[in-house]
Amino acid sequence: MTPAHVRLKLFASLAPLSPENVDRVVISPGVSVKALLAHLDIPVAKAHLVFINGVKRSLDTRLNGGERVGIFPPVAGG
């Protein structure tokens, strides 16, 4: 299967876990967000908000390549 790529942006306390080359993270087409995070050693439990191409989605959403993926941990400070 031809590898595809996504752009991955990790926010707040997840940012230090960002992989190298966040603009071209290699995925297997059809992989779920949850599986991608697990593959990258990013704690799924911290991924409270998942955005794909600017729209909130679930961890089970499958990626085909070309998407922008944003992950927010819980943020509640004031």
Next chain:
Amino acid sequence: MRLADEAGVTGRVVEVAALRQHVLPDRYIRNLKTLSEADQIRLLESAVCIVGQGGLGGLVTETLARIGIGRFHLVDGDRFEAHNLNRQLFSSIDHIGMPKTEAAVMRLKTINPGLEVMATAAYLTPDNADALMGSCNLVVDCLDNIRSRFALEAAAKGAGIPMVSAAVAGISGHVTTIFPEDEGLETIYGPEDQLTIARGSETRLGCLAPGVNLIASLESAEVIKVLLERGDTLQNRLLIVDLADYTFETLRLSGTTAAKKASATPQATAKKQRHFS
């Protein structure tokens, strides 16, 4: 204030009367033309409940007082400590140990003694949340923990008023607006009954002044837009900011109401334009 004293009314009432005679108080000159006389009157007639008087709440309170919101209910049970000094606008060496609401009231009096300000030096809980809404037109969530945010949202929905909500961690954060019919915080934090945490990334990252002040300014701008029914609000949308790489993006929250065009003309807002007693 002399006119107000002579007439036995607040300065806010005098300012509204002046504006209705097309006399613009000097303090609002720099608000024109972005705000019309009618807008200024509407803001002066508005009552806003700001819950949390820390980093977000302090700057939101100051900003809304300066732009001309007329009536405030400020809520916080905390007192200033030294670790607040990195960001909280109303904190100072002299205010260590002082109730945050007391410092906020003092500050607003120096900005405009004509404002009508009520303060409650208590933490918001599910038991007192409904009473704290009073007769406000809108509530601003400047809290620092998730459970209290849900309690505030429930009270705002119960009162039929919109809630502008913001949260910060480090130099990133987000802002949204929740109308009574919206799914609201559940779309951000998950279902309340499945919460396993009280706080978020801020426990590791802290809260830095540039992030707090920026998010508080965005929250204040949203309050004005909602009160003035300007449309294109953050209803069912989440404005996210990360100063680490200057990310600014407005994301669409999912759910049954997400497809609705974000609009600031809910009946709830107009319905709640009533006096603050």
